[in-house]
Amino acid sequence: MTSPRIAIIGAGMSGILTAIKLSEAGYDNHVLYEKAARLGGTWRENTYPGIACDVPAHLYTYSFEPNADWSQAFATGAEIQAYFEGVASKYRVPERIRFNEGVDVCEFGDGRWHLRTSTGREDVADVVIAATGVLHNPRVAELPGLASFEGACFHSARWDHSVSLDDKRVGVIGTGSTAIQITSALAGKVANFELFQRTPQWIMPIENPTFSDSDKAGFRRDPSRLAAVKAEADAAFQNFSNAVIDADSNEIHEIEAACMMNLEKNVRDAALREKLRPGYRAGCKRLIFSTNFYEALQRPNTHLVTEGIERIEARGVRTRDGQLHELDVLVMATGFVADSFIRPAIVLGKNGKSLDEAWADRPVAYLSVSVPEFPNFFLLNGPNGPVGNFSLIQIAEHQVAYVLQLLDEIRSGRCRAISASHDATARFEAERVVAARQSIWATGCKSWYLDKDGVPASWPWSRERFFEAMARPALEAFERVP
Numbered sequence: 001m002t003s004p005r006i007a008i009i010g011a012g013m014s015g016i017l018t019a020i021k022l023s024e025a026g027y028d029n030h031v032l033y034e035k036a037a038r039l040g041g042t043w044r045e046n047t048y049p050g051i052a053c054d055v056p057a058h059l060y061t062y063s064f065e066p067n068a069d070w071s072q073a074f075a076t077g078a079e080i081q082a083y084f085e086g087v088a089s090k091y092r093v094p095e096r097i098r099f100n101e102g103v104d105v106c107e108f109g110d111g112r113w114h115l116r117t118s119t120g121r122e123d124v125a126d127v128v129i130a131a132t133g134v135l136h137n138p139r140v141a142e143l144p145g146l147a148s149f150e151g152a153c154f155h156s157a158r159w160d161h162s163v164s165l166d167d168k169r170v171g172v173i174g175t176g177s178t179a180i181q182i183t184s185a186l187a188g189k190v191a192n193f194e195l196f197q198r199t200p201q202w203i204m205p206i207e208n209p210t211f212s213d214s215d216k217a218g219f220r221r222d223p224s225r226l227a228a229v230k231a232e233a234d235a236a237f238q239n240f241s242n243a244v245i246d247a248d249s250n251e252i253h254e255i256e257a258a259c260m261m262n263l264e265k266n267v268r269d270a271a272l273r274e275k276l277r278p279g280y281r282a283g284c285k286r287l288i289f290s291t292n293f294y295e296a297l298q299r300p301n302t303h304l305v306t307e308g309i310e311r312i313e314a315r316g317v318r319t320r321d322g323q324l325h326e327l328d329v330l331v332m333a334t335g336f337v338a339d340s341f342i343r344p345a346i347v348l349g350k351n352g353k354s355l356d357e358a359w360a361d362r363p364v365a366y367l368s369v370s371v372p373e374f375p376n377f378f379l380l381n382g383p384n385g386p387v388g389n390f391s392l393i394q395i396a397e398h399q400v401a402y403v404l405q406l407l408d409e410i411r412s413g414r415c416r417a418i419s420a421s422h423d424a425t426a427r428f429e430a431e432r433v434v435a436a437r438q439s440i441w442a443t444g445c446k447s448w449y450l451d452k453d454g455v456p457a458s459w460p461w462s463r464e465r466f467f468e469a470m471a472r473p474a475l476e477a478f479e480r481v482p
Contacts, residue, residue: 012041
């Protein structure tokens, strides 16, 4: 098969990357399906006040497209979106994108994938690459009376910029990274701000230095200076990666100490401090990085609400102590359905087996890339990948390189179809589960990292092991159709 037709689903960070690398490798017969009118994925959809990446900008950058123009160490969402748009344009990716066209059905039959899109289009591909990401299906809390609220109400990933916040009473439900960033951006800048907390979070203090015009010019003149900044950030994140996979590591104890000191040092009121003190270990939930959350929360007209929510009413939020918190704007910073991946698209593999059936127990993929009985179907940032460990761009670049080697088996004629075997996947998953139980994520908290059995759904080993696993496929772990 000299020129397999390849369908990429999603034009976010990993979809753009895939299109670029396919073209470089000579796979010219490929198309991207994007459900929205613009590319960018997460950074297109999330535009809430204060949005920024919690990975240093020079790490959250394609290795082949370093960026000398980041304004600060942790880039804003708008900057990241502009970066992806610029890279995509440079490599002429938009020419291959079918915008406003999501994929509703992928069905394997007669050795090929048959696709049906939201526009009714029918397409056929030899290979499907799901670059749909992890956090793209918003989770809205099922709160009694939510529909009765008379003010503006929206999920943080669907921010309504037509709603003015000037002199408004704003409430935010949730305390994940998004809620903390919104708090830092809005506290003290609206008439009244209330953060509704179910579970307190550990906050890792960070510095977020800006880069001057002189710094940027220096990066452009001398690429080694830019490489040095990236290497420094990479070393710091490697320390973090080592910490989270071992609940008894020195590194995680150092992180816990830093989070504890941040709380003790920066929250003046003892009662507020105790409300903000988590009852679980730092890192058990996705660790939150912030320069000023505690400072923001202690500003005038800013309040932390820890009473449980009884219901939503026309004028605001009624908590279980009977108090009505009157609001003009209610933001649901309640996260995403993290185990959806390509779903809700219907994916049918060999003999009509659905992905829902294959994942009835929990989402599983060999090395997070390939699912047994789904030939020539590959996932980027799929189940059990290192989502909480390091930069998603690093992950995606290694996964794309791995998938390209599998595609070469098809292009060379050594096989027509390839997918992970059940045995290899079962062995990998059994080993992964054992290791995951030793990680900080398994130390007794509830988080979106955990599956229904309480097992962390992430890569539980070192970054080096991931890179080694991605370096060259062990072809004996795959079933190939000649």
